[in-house]
Amino acid sequence: MTTIIRRFNDWPIPIKIILSFALVIFLGSILLSMPFSQLDSSEANYFDHLFGAVSMVAVTGLFTQPVAHTYSFIGQVFVLLLIKLGGLGLITIVSAVVLQFGRRVSIQGEVTLQQALNRKDRTDFKYYILSIVKYTTLIELIGASIMSIHFVPAFGWRDGLFTSVFLTISAFNNAGFDNLGTASLQPYMTNPIINTVIPVLIILGGLGFSVWFDIGKRFKSLLLYKDWKDWRSLKRNYRHLNLHSRLVIKWTFWLIIGAMFLFMLSEWNHPETIGTLSLIDKFQVSFFQAVTLRTAGFGTVNYAELHMFTLMVFTVFMFIGGSPGGTAGGAKTSTVALAVILLSSEIRGLSNVNYKHHTLKTEIVKRALVIVVMFVLLNFVAISIITIFDGHVPLQFIFFESISAFGTVGLSADLTPTLSRYSQTVIMFAMFIGRLGPITIFTALANQDKKKKDVKYATGEILIG
Amino acid sequence: MTTIIRRFNDWPIPIKIILSFALVIFLGSILLSMPFSQLDSSEANYFDHLFGAVSMVAVTGLFTQPVAHTYSFIGQVFVLLLIKLGGLGLITIVSAVVLQFGRRVSIQGEVTLQQALNRKDRTDFKYYILSIVKYTTLIELIGASIMSIHFVPAFGWRDGLFTSVFLTISAFNNAGFDNLGTASLQPYMTNPIINTVIPVLIILGGLGFSVWFDIGKRFKSLLLYKDWKDWRSLKRNYRHLNLHSRLVIKWTFWLIIGAMFLFMLSEWNHPETIGTLSLIDKFQVSFFQAVTLRTAGFGTVNYAELHMFTLMVFTVFMFIGGSPGGTAGGAKTSTVALAVILLSSEIRGLSNVNYKHHTLKTEIVKRALVIVVMFVLLNFVAISIITIFDGHVPLQFIFFESISAFGTVGLSADLTPTLSRYSQTVIMFAMFIGRLGPITIFTALANQDKKKKDVKYATGEILIG
Ligand SMILES: [K+]
Ligand SMILES: [K+]
Incomplete structure (x- = not known):
C-alpha cells in the first residue's frame, strides 16, 4: 500500500487528477448501486449507476434513469456528495491529497497545480482551498434558505428542506440534477423564486473561484480604506478588477443577453415553449434558459420541442460553457x-x-x-x-x-x-x-512526451489556400 | 469607361478577384437564361440560372434544376465555359487582365497575386498562365478521347463526343456537373472507363498547378541529364520534389485510401449502396466515391441512401477538400x-x-x-x-x-x-x-484595415481552462 502511494506521488499531477476522478466515480457507482440507495421503483442496473456517477462527478446532469424514481434518501445524499466533489473540482481534492502527504511538490509540479487551479500567483494552496470550501458552503446555505420559502410550504419540512438543499447544491455546482421526477423544473417555469435564486447560484458558481477572490479582494480593500466614493461608482470598481475577471464578467453578461435574445427570437410564437405565455413570463423563461446554458443544465421548457434553430444556437453557448476554475464546464x-x-x-x-x-x-x-x-x-x-x-x-x-x-x-x-x-x-x-x-x-x-526534443530546423515552405 | 478601368486598377487585388468572379457569374446567368439556351422541358426561372451560374463558376455542381433537362446544346456550351473559367480560377483571369492593361503592378500587389496564384517564386506570370492553359487543354483532350470510347458507341458521334467533352471538363475542373439527367453517373457505377478516367482527371485537377510544375521540372531534368537510374527509383524521385508537393501528394493519397476504407466499412452490407455488388465492384465504387470527395462531386451511388455515419465521415473529407492553387475547393x-x-x-x-x-x-x-x-x-x-x-x-x-x-x-x-x-x-x-x-x-x-496600427502593449494575463 505504501508503495502504491509512493508511486502515486511520482506520477505527474494531471495523471493524478484523472485517476482520482476515475476512482471517485467508481466508488460513487458502488455506493449508488447498494440496495439501501435504491427506491422500490428503481429500474437501474450497474451501467445506469455508473453513468449516473460519471454525470454527477462531471456535474453534467444527463441520466439514463431519473434520480427521483431511482434513489432513496440515502442514495440522494450520495448524489449530492458526488456533485459536491465534482463541483469543487477533483483538482481541489487532489491538491489537498498532495499537500496532505506532506511531500514537497516539485517546482514544475507546483506550476501544473497552479495552472489546474487557475491561480497565477504562488499563494498558499491550503488557504485558497479552505476559503473556497467556506464560501461555497455559505452561498449554498443562503440559497437553500430562500428556496425553502417555496418548497417547505409545498412539500412539508423534511422533504421541502431536502429538495431546497438538493436543488441549491445542484444549481451552484452547475450539476443540473433534480429530484423532482421526469418533468424536472418544468412545473416551476414561471415561479419567481426558482427563476431568481437558481440563476444567481448558477452564475456565481460559473464565474470561477479566481474571479471571486478578485472581487473579494476589491471588496476588502474598500472596507479597509472606507473608500466609499469609489464604492458608489460601480464602473470604477469594475475597472479595478484584473483583466481576467473583467473579461469573464463581460463575456458571462453578454452570453446571457445573447442567448436570451436568440431564444426569444426563435421561440416567441412557438406554442410548445413560450408562445402562449404572458410577456413577463416570456422574459422570465427566456432568462432562465439563457442562464442554464452557463452549463447548469436545468430546463423549464421541453427541449425536445424546441425549434431546430434554437437547438443549433444553444449548442454554441453550451460549447463555450462557463469560466475556468469554477464549477462550470465547456471550452470556457x-x-x-x-x-x-x-x-x-x-x-x-x-x-x-x-x-x-x-x-x-x-x-x-x-x-x-x-x-x-x-x-x-x-x-x-x-x-x-x-x-x-x-x-x-x-x-x-x-x-x-x-x-x-x-x-x-x-x-x-x-x-x-x-x-x-x-x-x-x-x-x-x-x-x-x-x-x-x-x-x-x-x-x-504534454507530460508524456517530455523526452522528445524541440528541434529547430531550416525553414520549410508550404503553400496554403 | 476609362475612369472605371483606372479605378479598378487602384483597388486591391483580392477585391478585384471577388468583383471579377461576381461579374462573370452575373454575365453567365444572363447567358444561361436566354431563350436559345433553354430546352423546351426547362422549368428554370432566373433564380435557377443564377444559382447554376454560381455553382458552375464555383465548380461546385449543386443545382436547383438539372442541366440535362434545362439547357440546350448552346446552353450546355455556356455551362462548360463557366466551368472552365471557374476551374482555372478567376485569379488566373484577373492576373491576365491586370497584366493586359500593361500597368505595372506594385510590389505589394505582385506579392498578393503570387499568394493568390500560389507561386512562391517570382516567375513570369504570363508564362505560368499560358502553361496552365496549354497543359489543361492537353489533359482534357486526352481524357475526352478515352471517354469517347464508351460514349460514341452508346450515344452516336455528335452526342457521344459532346458528352465525353462535357464530363471530362467537368471532372478535370472538379465541377461535378453532368448532362446525363437525374440519375447522373449512377448507371455507370461499375463501368471501368468511368471508374478510371474520371478519377485520374479529378486527382490531376485537384493537385494544384504548382505541384504540376514541380513534377514537370523534375521530369524535364531527368530527360535532360538522362538520369534514368534515378528515374527508375520512384521513391528517390519523390524525395526530390519540394516540401509542398510531397505534402500534397501524400495527403491526397491517404485521404483517398482513408475515405475508401471508411466508405467500405460503413456501406459494405448496405443493400441500397454497395451491399449487393461483387467484391471487385465494391472496391471500384468505393474508390470512385473516395476520389470524388477531392471536391469533384460526381456520385455513382444515391447519397440520400447513405448511412448517417458515412455522411458524417464524408463531411470531413469534403471539408478538407483539394489542394491549393488548382481546380479543387475546400479548406485545402x-x-x-x-x-x-x-x-x-x-x-x-x-x-x-x-x-x-x-x-x-x-x-x-x-x-x-x-x-x-x-x-x-x-x-x-x-x-x-x-x-x-x-x-x-x-x-x-x-x-x-x-x-x-x-x-x-x-x-x-x-x-x-x-x-x-x-x-x-x-x-x-x-x-x-x-x-x-x-x-x-x-x-x-486584411487590406481594408491597413490603417489600424499593430500596437504592442504591456503583457496581459488571462487564465484559460
Ligand atoms: K450541468
Ligand atoms: K465540385
Missing part, C-alpha cells in the same frame, strides 16, 4: 474569448494580439485556439461514433446531446435514456473528458 | 495539414512546428489554423441559417449539403432542389465563398 469563456481575439487579429493582419490595452502572450492565445479546435474535433468524433449505433436518430438531437455532454451542461432533448448502451458509453466519456477540462488533458498529454 | 489539404501539425506540436508542448526536418513559419502555421476555424464557423453559420427556413429537414442532410457547398464539392443527398429559396441563397453564398477560397477572403479583409 476566456478560452473562447482569446481564440476569438486571435482570429480577429489575424484577419486584420495584426501580429500583436491585444485586449483592453494589453498584449496577450502568443503562447496562451495559440493554446486557446488549439483547445477550441480540439473540443470541436472531440465533439465531431463523439457525434460520428453515436451515428454508427443510433443512425435512426435525427442528427440535431445527437449533436445537441454530445455538445451538452462535453460542455457538462446536461440539457437534453430526452435522447440519452433512449440511446444504445454503446452511445451512452460515448456520452459517458464525453462528460468525463468535458469535466477534466482541456487544460488537464493537455498537460497530461 | 495543405492548410488542414499545417493545422494538424500545429495541433500535434502544441499537444506535445513543442514550440517549433516541424515537418519532415523542416521548421515551418509560425505565421503560416497560425494562419492555417485560423483558416480552418473560420471555415468551421462559416459552415456553422450557414447551417444555422438554413435551419431557420427549413427546420423540418433532418440536420444530417443540411450539414452535408452545406459542407459540400463550402467545399465546392457538389455531392448532394438531393436536398438543394427541395430547399426554400432563402436556404438556396445561403447555399449560393457558401459556394461563392468556398471558391474564392480562404486566402482571398483573408487578404481582402
Whole structure:
C-alpha cells in the first residue's frame, strides 16, 4: 500500500487528477448501486449507476434513469456528495491529497497545480482551498434558505428542506440534477423564486473561484480604506478588477443577453415553449434558459420541442460553457474569448494580439485556439461514433446531446435514456473528458512526451489556400 | 469607361478577384437564361440560372434544376465555359487582365497575386498562365478521347463526343456537373472507363498547378541529364520534389485510401449502396466515391441512401477538400495539414512546428489554423441559417449539403432542389465563398484595415481552462 502511494506521488499531477476522478466515480457507482440507495421503483442496473456517477462527478446532469424514481434518501445524499466533489473540482481534492502527504511538490509540479487551479500567483494552496470550501458552503446555505420559502410550504419540512438543499447544491455546482421526477423544473417555469435564486447560484458558481477572490479582494480593500466614493461608482470598481475577471464578467453578461435574445427570437410564437405565455413570463423563461446554458443544465421548457434553430444556437453557448476554475464546464469563456481575439487579429493582419490595452502572450492565445479546435474535433468524433449505433436518430438531437455532454451542461432533448448502451458509453466519456477540462488533458498529454526534443530546423515552405 | 478601368486598377487585388468572379457569374446567368439556351422541358426561372451560374463558376455542381433537362446544346456550351473559367480560377483571369492593361503592378500587389496564384517564386506570370492553359487543354483532350470510347458507341458521334467533352471538363475542373439527367453517373457505377478516367482527371485537377510544375521540372531534368537510374527509383524521385508537393501528394493519397476504407466499412452490407455488388465492384465504387470527395462531386451511388455515419465521415473529407492553387475547393489539404501539425506540436508542448526536418513559419502555421476555424464557423453559420427556413429537414442532410457547398464539392443527398429559396441563397453564398477560397477572403479583409496600427502593449494575463 505504501508503495502504491509512493508511486502515486511520482506520477505527474494531471495523471493524478484523472485517476482520482476515475476512482471517485467508481466508488460513487458502488455506493449508488447498494440496495439501501435504491427506491422500490428503481429500474437501474450497474451501467445506469455508473453513468449516473460519471454525470454527477462531471456535474453534467444527463441520466439514463431519473434520480427521483431511482434513489432513496440515502442514495440522494450520495448524489449530492458526488456533485459536491465534482463541483469543487477533483483538482481541489487532489491538491489537498498532495499537500496532505506532506511531500514537497516539485517546482514544475507546483506550476501544473497552479495552472489546474487557475491561480497565477504562488499563494498558499491550503488557504485558497479552505476559503473556497467556506464560501461555497455559505452561498449554498443562503440559497437553500430562500428556496425553502417555496418548497417547505409545498412539500412539508423534511422533504421541502431536502429538495431546497438538493436543488441549491445542484444549481451552484452547475450539476443540473433534480429530484423532482421526469418533468424536472418544468412545473416551476414561471415561479419567481426558482427563476431568481437558481440563476444567481448558477452564475456565481460559473464565474470561477479566481474571479471571486478578485472581487473579494476589491471588496476588502474598500472596507479597509472606507473608500466609499469609489464604492458608489460601480464602473470604477469594475475597472479595478484584473483583466481576467473583467473579461469573464463581460463575456458571462453578454452570453446571457445573447442567448436570451436568440431564444426569444426563435421561440416567441412557438406554442410548445413560450408562445402562449404572458410577456413577463416570456422574459422570465427566456432568462432562465439563457442562464442554464452557463452549463447548469436545468430546463423549464421541453427541449425536445424546441425549434431546430434554437437547438443549433444553444449548442454554441453550451460549447463555450462557463469560466475556468469554477464549477462550470465547456471550452470556457476566456478560452473562447482569446481564440476569438486571435482570429480577429489575424484577419486584420495584426501580429500583436491585444485586449483592453494589453498584449496577450502568443503562447496562451495559440493554446486557446488549439483547445477550441480540439473540443470541436472531440465533439465531431463523439457525434460520428453515436451515428454508427443510433443512425435512426435525427442528427440535431445527437449533436445537441454530445455538445451538452462535453460542455457538462446536461440539457437534453430526452435522447440519452433512449440511446444504445454503446452511445451512452460515448456520452459517458464525453462528460468525463468535458469535466477534466482541456487544460488537464493537455498537460497530461504534454507530460508524456517530455523526452522528445524541440528541434529547430531550416525553414520549410508550404503553400496554403 | 476609362475612369472605371483606372479605378479598378487602384483597388486591391483580392477585391478585384471577388468583383471579377461576381461579374462573370452575373454575365453567365444572363447567358444561361436566354431563350436559345433553354430546352423546351426547362422549368428554370432566373433564380435557377443564377444559382447554376454560381455553382458552375464555383465548380461546385449543386443545382436547383438539372442541366440535362434545362439547357440546350448552346446552353450546355455556356455551362462548360463557366466551368472552365471557374476551374482555372478567376485569379488566373484577373492576373491576365491586370497584366493586359500593361500597368505595372506594385510590389505589394505582385506579392498578393503570387499568394493568390500560389507561386512562391517570382516567375513570369504570363508564362505560368499560358502553361496552365496549354497543359489543361492537353489533359482534357486526352481524357475526352478515352471517354469517347464508351460514349460514341452508346450515344452516336455528335452526342457521344459532346458528352465525353462535357464530363471530362467537368471532372478535370472538379465541377461535378453532368448532362446525363437525374440519375447522373449512377448507371455507370461499375463501368471501368468511368471508374478510371474520371478519377485520374479529378486527382490531376485537384493537385494544384504548382505541384504540376514541380513534377514537370523534375521530369524535364531527368530527360535532360538522362538520369534514368534515378528515374527508375520512384521513391528517390519523390524525395526530390519540394516540401509542398510531397505534402500534397501524400495527403491526397491517404485521404483517398482513408475515405475508401471508411466508405467500405460503413456501406459494405448496405443493400441500397454497395451491399449487393461483387467484391471487385465494391472496391471500384468505393474508390470512385473516395476520389470524388477531392471536391469533384460526381456520385455513382444515391447519397440520400447513405448511412448517417458515412455522411458524417464524408463531411470531413469534403471539408478538407483539394489542394491549393488548382481546380479543387475546400479548406485545402495543405492548410488542414499545417493545422494538424500545429495541433500535434502544441499537444506535445513543442514550440517549433516541424515537418519532415523542416521548421515551418509560425505565421503560416497560425494562419492555417485560423483558416480552418473560420471555415468551421462559416459552415456553422450557414447551417444555422438554413435551419431557420427549413427546420423540418433532418440536420444530417443540411450539414452535408452545406459542407459540400463550402467545399465546392457538389455531392448532394438531393436536398438543394427541395430547399426554400432563402436556404438556396445561403447555399449560393457558401459556394461563392468556398471558391474564392480562404486566402482571398483573408487578404481582402486584411487590406481594408491597413490603417489600424499593430500596437504592442504591456503583457496581459488571462487564465484559460
Ligand atoms: K450541468
Ligand atoms: K465540385
